[in-house]
Amino acid sequence: MKIVVCIKQVPEVTNVQVDPETGTLIREGVKSILNPFCEYALDHAVRLKQEFEDVTISVISMGPPQAKDALLRCLELGADEGILVTDRKFAGADSWVTALTLAEAIRLTVPDYDLILVGKQAIDGDTAQVGPEIAEILSLPQITYGIEVGLSSTRKQVRVKQEVERGYEVVEASLPALITCSKGEVVRRAPSFLDVLNARKKPIRSVSADDLGIPAEELGLKGSFTQVVKVFPPPEKKCGRLVQNLETDQAAAEIFNFLKEKRFIE
């Protein structure tokens, strides 16, 4: 059984600081990491591999050469091979072109895949579009916001616990299928030091634009329907009105009056 996990390398945004003068992100000293949601997707793949011996995991990423680091992280955590889709012609790709490129790369490198797992979104762009778009391009059933992924006894279907607004739903789809993964109860794995060393011996294949056969005008910035015009931090949220040290009755009256004043209640 072949599982493909699509991953992305992202800046470690928890450490990003904003230049107070220019309002732009300070990249100095900011490291890149495997997108956390991609890591949750990989975690589901590794769980399936632990359950079923014949599972192999291919991780695939479109990005600059340094995205290899994110692939390495996946190889340390249990993936079997890495595929780096890299070419200057891919630069500036929006979510649609990224999905198109990844879909073609999957068709080329793991044509007999059974299951595709992706993170629900990347923490830098936050579009949550690439996974569903890959599924559309490959004409696959898709389940989004999965937090548990299991296989039916015949292994012809995937069963997914899906986050919905008011709780969870369990949904099934026939394989091959694509699942986008949310966080759930996952605590990030830690590879052993031996896994870290051995990961460096696992294969990482490289795929270029020429390998994919997609016309140049459909790739990268040229093929993109959308462009990022400006990146800026959201305005800081101001502190709301804070009323402290009141008795319960007074506090309730305070809230009631506030809601009434703002016409939230009659």
Place this chain on the structure above:
Amino acid sequence: MHEIVANPAPQSDFSKIKCIEGFDRIRSEYSAYLCDESKLPPKPFDFLFFPKDEAELAAILCEMQRRKIHVTIAAARTGLVGGSVPSDGALVSLELLDQVQEVYFHAESDEWRVRAQTSVSLKSLETMLRFKQFPTLDQSTDAAVNHNLALFKEDVEHYFYPPDPTEMSASLGGSVVTNASGARTYRYGPTRAWVRGLRVYLANGEYLDIPRGKYFASPGGQFVVWTSKGEACNITIPDYAQPKTKSTAGLFAAPDMDLVDLFIGSEGVLGVVTSIEVALVKKEDKVSVIQFLDSDEQAVQLTLALRAEKRLQLDFLEFYSGNALNLLRNLQKTEPSTVGMPVIPDDAKSAIFIEMSFDPHADQFDFSILEKVVASCGADLARSWAGYESRELDRFKVFRHMVPETINSILAERKKQYPGIHKLGTDMAVPDDHLEEMWALYKSRCEALGLEWAAFGHIGNNHIHVNIMPRNMGELEKGMQLYAEFAKKTVEFGGAVSAEHGIGKIKSHFLPLMFNPAQIQQMRNLKQALDPQGLLNPNNIFPAEVHA
């Protein structure tokens, strides 16, 4: 040169300095200043000051000296031995002295240095260095400061300040006057090794600028401090030898010592440190590895083997005993996300935590020496956790610090039933050749007395924190006796009763175990020479009767 001239006290009008007067007001409006992380029961004191610059500090010191009022100095109040808890008099919080003053390249030493005020926190210094962003320096109008900062930013390398006490909200000044250390002391030594200069205010409000490498004790073991008015203050360095291990017990003394070393680790009893110059080191990529083991004894054996293999350069070498891992296991059952790590393997009966240089992009890796050493102790690198991304290093660090935090929360619960109860945490280090004996003693005695305990910490420096967790007042009493027994044995082995926390007020009764009365008197004489009225940080280091 063993003579130094003090600079006159900068002038400021004392009457205009903000002063919180009266213990009732301090207690009700500034309760955080009553205590520090030691949780030492607070005592009444009369004045609370927040000097906004050195001139105000000088004016406060002069006025307190004139009125013969004791002065206790505080900054981040993260100390564990009550050093910043006033016994009476005035508390001077230096928290407003929190600016980085300069980053510059010291060509002669071939190193980058930072000069900063005392209350810059270690955490903020780390962040500023990581991003090369120094808000106060960026706005400086001093051309030399701007030029040096520009050079620092242009340097393609990144730099860090090596000392890493567990509590990174500690102030730089606090870490200097306690000669703080941490895990990385294993490779880099304690704070002392990184201090390149100090500005120190004396009890009379005058100040000394002391660069490292300029003022050394005379062959007779003396310094002379000249006041700005031409009065000589003769200081005789005590003649005791330092233990052959980490130590923050008592004043530092050594033949031909540098004057700057006298103030490092002095716990504020000789002067008030307001500005510090420290050296930085080039940052390298690191990997943290938690190696799980079959027993505590195997951890001790692995420590000895790792230490003996000189080709391995580890940044730190830390320990979790089996019962420390059990505490974390229990926490994982109830709060897995708090622990933030995978489930601790069932077969892990202890662990060693190491950090070392690791370039994840290197074409070739050779960790065969590490593999051999680990295998030679019957352990297996496959039974480990490893992480090298910065978020992973942070996660591992949090995990490393989680044992003491868990113990503190257990004791906080027990305190509800027994208000007098507290944990008993050892901070003792012994020379290398006594690690096995000391560990055997810790374990056998704790078990023989049936106490609940856990051990963790800096095993690479033979500095294991044994934390006894009394379940009732009887066990507290038993634990205190055991603590004294450990302290006595530590001294017998040539170790230090306080390896990193300092003596402060809480451990002053252990001082006589390490030093004889004549040696303690030498320390007192030294203090008296610089602070004749005994006004600065009373009851720190020296037992209370000295100031009675």
